[in-house]
Amino acid sequence: MASRLAYLILFVALLALTPFRSPAPLLYVPGEGWYYEPHGENAKWQRPRAKDQLEVADTAFTNKDYKITLHAAHRVLRVWPMSDYAPHAAYLVGRCLENSGRDEAAFNAYQQIIEKYPKSGEYKEVLSRQYEIANRFLAGEWFRLWNTIPLYPSMDETAKLYDKIVSDGPYSDVAPHAQMRIGAAREKQKDFSSAVKAYETAADRYHDQPAIAADAMYRAGAAWEKQADTAEYDQSAAAQAIAAYTDFVSYYPDDKRAAAAQTAITKLKAEQVRGSYQIAQYYEKIHKWAGAVVYYSDVLQLDANSPLATSARQRIDVLKPRLTSPPEK
Secondary structure, eight states, X not given: OHHHHHHHHHHHHHHHHXXXXXXXXXXXXXXXXXXXXXXXXXXXXXXXXXXXXXXHHHHHHHTTOHHHHHHHHHHHHHXXXXXXXXXXXXXXXXXXXXXXXXXXXXXXXXHHHXXXXXXXXXXXXXXXXXXXXXXXXXXXXXXXXXTTEEEEOXXXXXXXXXXXXXXXXXXXXXXXXXXXXXXXXHHHTTOHHHHHHHHHHHHHHTTTSHHHHHHHHHHHHHHHHHHHTSXXXXXXXXXXXXXXXXXHHHHOTTXXXXXXXXXXXXXXXXXXXXXXXXXXXXXXXXXXXXXXXXXXHHHHHHOTTSTTHHHHHHHHHHHHHHHTSOOOO
16 A cells, blocks of 8 residues: 555656646736637737737737737737837727727726826827716616626716726816716715715816806706705705806806706795795794794795795794793793
8 A cells, every 4th residue: 555655656746747838828817817828830819029919919909809909919018018019009908898898897908008108199099988988887887797797887986987087187078078977977876965066076177168167067056956855855955056056047147057047046945935934833833932933034034025924924923022921831
C-alpha cells in the first residue's frame, strides 16, 4: 500500500514538472467576460501594432461583428493603454456593448473614456451616448445583475446616471437636459423636494438659456404642487408652489404655460384658505380660542374675498371676547 502511494506521489510530481504549452491564455475582460485569446495562426484578429489592431476593431464594428470588435479593442486597451489609439478603442467597446443591449455596461465603458482619456476627441459624443442610455432607463428599462439578469427599474440609479453626465460636462450640450431629467426621475420616485432642487439648479445654472430656465421654473412649481396634493395637504408646499409659479409668471409672462400657472396659483390659494379654515374650526371645537382666531385671521390674510372670508370674520367677532374671559373648567 505504501509503495503504491509513493508511486502515485512520484507520478503526480513528474506530471507537474513536465513542461507543456497551453493552447491559449484564459482572459477575463469586464463587460466581455471570459475567453481564450489564441496565438499564431489561430489569432486571425491579432496584430503586432496598436494602429493595425485598432483597424481590425473598426472593420469588425462596421461589419457588426461585435465579438471580434470587443476582442481587438480590448487588446488595444490592454497592450497599448497609453497610445493615441486607446480612446477610440474604448469608444468601440462602449458602442459594442450598447448595440448588444447592455446599456449599463456601455455607460460604464463610456465613463472610463471620460475618466482616463478626458482629451479624447469623442468626449462630447460619449456624453451624448450616455445621455441617451440614461433616457432609456428613465423610460423604464431595467437595471441588470452582472449586466445580464434584469432586476428592476430604478429612478434613483437613473438620477445618478444623469448626475454623472452633468458633473463630467456641466456646460456640454446635453448637461442642461440631463439636469432637468434628474428632476423628472425624482418626480417618478415621488421625491418632490429632490425634484425641486434639481429644477432649481437647472434654472440657476442655465439662466442664460431661456427655454431651459423657464421649463425648470415651471416644473419646480408643478413639483411643489404635487407635494402639496399629497394625502395630508401640505400647506408649506402649497406656499412654495405659489411662490415658484409667481416667479415663473413674472419672468416669463409670455410663456404659453403662464395661464396654467395662474390657474394653479388660484387653486392653491383656495386650498390654503380651506386648510386654514378647517384648522381654525378644529381649534374652536377643542376650545382653543387663540389658535382658532389665528387661523381664521389667516383665512382673511390669504384671500379676503374668498367665499370663506365672511364666515371667518364672523367667527373672529364671536371668539375675540372669549380671549379675555377666564378659561373654561
